[in-house]
Amino acid sequence: MFLLVSTVQGYYCIVAYLPGDCEIEVGKLGTFQFPSGFYVYTGSGLSSLEGRIGRHLGMDKKRKWHIDYFLEKAAPVAFLPVVSSDQTECEINSMFLKKGEVVAEGFGSSDCKCPSHLVFVGDYPHLE
Numbered sequence: 481m482f483l484l485v486s487t488v489q490g491y492y493c494i495v496a497y498l499p500g501d502c503e504i505e506v507g508k509l510g511t512f513q514f515p516s517g518f519y520v521y522t523g524s525g526l527s528s529l530e531g532r533i534g535r536h537l538g539m540d541k542k543r544k545w546h547i548d549y550f551l552e553k554a555a556p557v558a559f560l561p562v563v564s565s566d567q568t569e570c571e572i573n574s575m576f577l578k579k580g581e582v583v584a585e586g587f588g589s590s591d592c593k594c595p596s597h598l599v600f601v602g603d604y605p606h607l608e
Contacts, residue, residue: 491569492533493576494521495558496551506549512584517602519554520580521547521588522573533559546588550598573597 496519505511523545535541537556543549562572570592577594580601588597 489565490561490563491522491524491572492562493560493572494523494547494551494556495519495560496521496554496556498554502553504549504553506546506584506587507543509546509584509586512587514550514553514583515600517600518557519550519583519598519600520576521550521598522569522576523547523588523597524569533561546584547598550587569597570594573599576601 498514498516498519500516501514502516503511503513537559541548543552573589573594576599577596580599582596582598583600584598585595589595
């Protein structure tokens with residue numbers, strides 16, 4: 481048996497749907513009230529984009545990142561890989577911040593100045 485491991489680096493966006501209003505404890509960050517609707521999370525896979533996305537799709541995992549807590553309640557509906565060295569995770573995230581709102585301050589952004597890397601976009605997102 482062969483195991484193929486991609487070493488493609490880049491960034492990704494997860495579009496996830498939360499079917500009902502819900503309170504979620506996000507590790508040490510705290511507990512937040514999340515309204516139902518669509519969210520976009522921006523992250524990085526700088527060692528392996530494929531590996532990071534695969535991990536987020538996995539069901540049996542330890543909670544390591546803020547998004548792990550959120551995806552226990554929300555269903556991922558799309559993954560948007562961005563294979564780029566021209567843009568950064570924060571630049572990509574800023575596009576979504578302009579179209580939505582921050583529900584959980586500091587979510588996924590403990591290593592940058594962004595208010596959050598999880599953006600609530602409400603109804604089905606029409607993202608350009």
